[in-house]
Amino acid sequence: ISAPRCFELERRVSEALDCPVMHDDQHGTAVVVLAALRNAARVTGRELSSLRVVISGAGAAGVACAKILHTAGVGEITVLDSRGVIHAGRDGLTPIKQELAGFTNPRGTTGGPAEALRGADVFIGVSVGQVPEELVATMADGAIVFALSNPDPEIHPEVARRHAAVVATGRSDFPNQINNVLAFPGIFKGALDAGARAITDGMKVAAAEAIAAVAADDLSADHIVPSPLD
DSSP: OOHHHHHHHHHHHHHHHTSOOOOIIIIIHHHHHHHHHHHHHHHTTOOGGGOEEEEEOOSHHHHHHHHHHHHHTOSEEEEEETTEEOOTTOTTOOHHHHHHHHHSOTTOOOSSHHHHHTTOSEEEEOSSOOOOHHHHTTSOTTEEEEEOOSSSOSSOHHHHTTTEEEEEESOTTSSSBOOGGGTHHHHHHHHHHHTOSOOOHHHHHHHHHHHHHHHHTTOBTTBSSOOTTO
């Protein structure tokens, strides 16, 4: 299903039920990204509020990630789509991207990946676009790279490790698999047990904090999220 169609279906269901809805591939991914980022920030000695985050991909998962990171207090978020950095002055923005432009890119950055990644603390890839090693090398010291496209990450994790302190992918054969399976079964079970009529932003942030806490006792650069079997 295309991202615009996904957003439209979400809007219609939300209006029909008069409450927020949750889609596991969209919001589940965002929950696990937030959990992983909380722990990656701890490993690298940072606070969420100090992070400069670049998200590559403005589809359903990318938009959900941007929204939950903003809700959680991440300092600065910039989003890239196939045309480059999303900013308020760019022509032809869809309503969803206009909304993104309203709370992201406070520096007013224009251009493409090179301009967005220079000096950034975090890269989150949720698109099929590849990121050259030389651009990752321009990120801040102790960078965090989440290359989540599956099966082909935006940058191979072994290459990313040459420049980043923490690397995660969407694959199970590398450390730090960021997968929505860590989130949605527990969220749905909790909602059912509690008799909740909606899954709110606060519930999603609380789920991210709980997932992060499971990995906290054995936290390291190669262990920022728990196993789905834990």
